[in-house]
Amino acid sequence: MAGPVKDRSVLIVGLNYAPEPVGIGPYTQGLAEALVARGARVRVVCGKPYYPQWRIYPGHAQGGWSHDAENGVQVTRCPHYVPANPTGLKRILHLASFALSALGPAIRAAFDKRDKPDLVIAIAPALLGTVTAGIAARLAGARLWIHVQDFEVEAALATGLMDQGRWSARLARWIEARLLQLGDVVSTISPQMCAKLAAKGVAEARIIEMRNWSDDRFTPDPAGAEAIRAAWNLHGKIVALYSGNIARKQGIEVLVEAARLLRHRGDIAFVICGEGPNRAELERLASGLANVQLHDLQPAEQMGAMLTMADLHLLPQIAGAADLVLPSKLTNMLASGRPVAATTVPGTGLHAEVEGCGVVTPPGDAQALAEAIAALAGDPERRAVLGQAARQRAAERWRKDAIIDRALTFVAGG
Template identity: 60%
Template sequence: MTSSVPVLLIGVNYAPEPVGIGPYTTGLAEALVEAGRPVTVIAGQPYYPQWRAYDGYGGGWRRSIERGVGVVRCPHYIPRNPGGLKRIVHLASYALTALPAALAAAWRARPGVVVVIAPALLSVPVGWVVARLFGAKLWVHVQDFEVDAAMATGLVDARGFVPKLALWVERVILRAADRVSTISPQMCARLVEKGVAPERVIEARNWANLAFARLDATGNDYRRDWNLGDRKVALYSGNIANKQGIEIIIEAARLLADRRDLVFVICGEGPNRARLAQLAEGLCNVQLHDLQPAEKVADLLALAAVHLLPQIPDAADLVLPSKLANMLGSGRPVVATAAAGTGLAVEVEGAGLVTPPGDAVAFADAVAHLLDHPEQAQAFGEEARVRARTRWGKDALLQRFVDAIGAIARRQSGPNDTELSYK
């Protein structure tokens, strides 16, 4: 792609959202600009993970330039308690307001490729309309399989007509794209199962922010501020929602309540936080804190003796949690819940311990084992740091993604396109 071929990127989540999909969409847009590609992003109002609009971002459509990226903010519905129907309305409202914004941006820029970030799949028809009207290629990037995840987490009844219809619509939408990318080999295989031609499927994984992996980070300020003393910390930091299955952390804390050398620290926001706080009442070895600012994340990650990464049983191959990359980069072992052979299990094995989903006893035993075997924990941590650099390096992954988008925008295959393709 020459520097004159613009890219239109459609995705509800964008900076300044600190976690989830937003940082990766932002990183891709900024990398495209650094490579000389004009980029316009059709984003929503920032709301995640608190599920409320950030101060200063209300109102109607707003245009700005952010770090060289043209950003159009669209108004949309933000539910305080994002259940199944409310979440659908939330995403549908963004798709409706994104359509006129995307058409106007495309009229001005004449993009060569339209990239849609899913979630939300409801935005893909917006991208399809724009791509067909302006002769652009359509690229869909799947961060997680939202329909499958909604059924796995109980947000919608998998036996009803609506999810069956949604899965059919999803197949139609995905097969309409010129390229479909996703973030792990297992998720690539799932795309093929959903009917996407293998030659159109590309792996484009998320990356670790190695700025969070500073060797001089200690976490001592947190120890002082949170009165942790010299206790070992089992840490979870991120979104607190259904698919995380974070309740298992509280169960493990209850099982290990007699260990005075251990405290479970949970930092995050999300729809399930209030319920989690209720479950933790009376436990002296659990602390809940707000999501920490980006400039302090390196110290937060360094605070951990072990990182915790729970997932519910049916979500392990629907999404590869983005937080894993930074956990590995911190050089600390990970305890994850995942079935053998799933994408999450494959990424963690050798850099931590994997236990069966929902098995609180095994989860607690794994945490205790790493505390009681520091040499093994250190070896896992060293492998984790190496893995973050070799598998999750930001510069290399972003460059391959940018090159692949460039190849399709030129209306021809390129060597990097082949390198990324799912096999």
């Protein structure tokens, strides 16, 4: 498969990468491997895998940098600080440590006379890594493409990790805007987030939407789904599934509150599979609720079975984070052909994507969410109609090749 990047040398600088199963990592991996498939030579400078557990994975904990070829991509993994409890200052140190650790490999790539990059891609978060990528692009004389998965400064403000009124918040916003304006091209994952880029001073001619795509590895697996139901004692239950990171911006506590309101419904099971800094607190809140099961995040090879096992998917989000990120897990929820119950407000990107193929309730309103889940549980025909609409929307809006080719055409022609 050829295209605008054939025979080009590309350097990607991004904290998260495979084998992380959720979040940004799978999409950076997917982009890198798609570039290779289109004839590019691709190097990735990333961190050691740690997400969503916030612990370095076994096999990667040894110190120093590592260099490997993975599916045609040359991958350099950098050591960095990973806090067990990523509070505000610790999270900044975590991101800064990667930006510094990645600087050496990025500069070496920029001075590689045999294969100097002519395109450098910075994945944000970590926005501080954009500095590293920008230095490499300047030294190599390459174009800089910044791809924003998450507005981390505003997310920190929305979740209380940073105080809105302090000078540090104003400084962080100013730095964010300045860094974003360094990009020759700046992309992000929803129309609403594109509008935020423009509001932060990025020229509209440089902005493009490159949304996350559904993962075609996660094919329906009815046999695997039945095996999971048997192992977890879910036969005869309507399963409402949440699978992913357990952190502040998800507002996942509302799921436990909704489950408490529906504890009299023996036919509905809330299944939460995930890791993250708020896992222990969630377990405490769910203690004693027979209709809630908490499990570890399942491996990627199980995801087809997991998505098939669910009767409906749960996608909570706090109000303040509504247009700071479009949850990447939504793509595979829709592709699974199951309805989505999300918490958001009209006018947001999440609301626009879920409307017509799921139900939407106000953020933090456990009563409304419980009523919506109960209504879906009691109406299999409506679940089927919404699920079919979800699968159709995924096919129309979330196809990987179409998304990447459009972005690459824009980048090459800009």
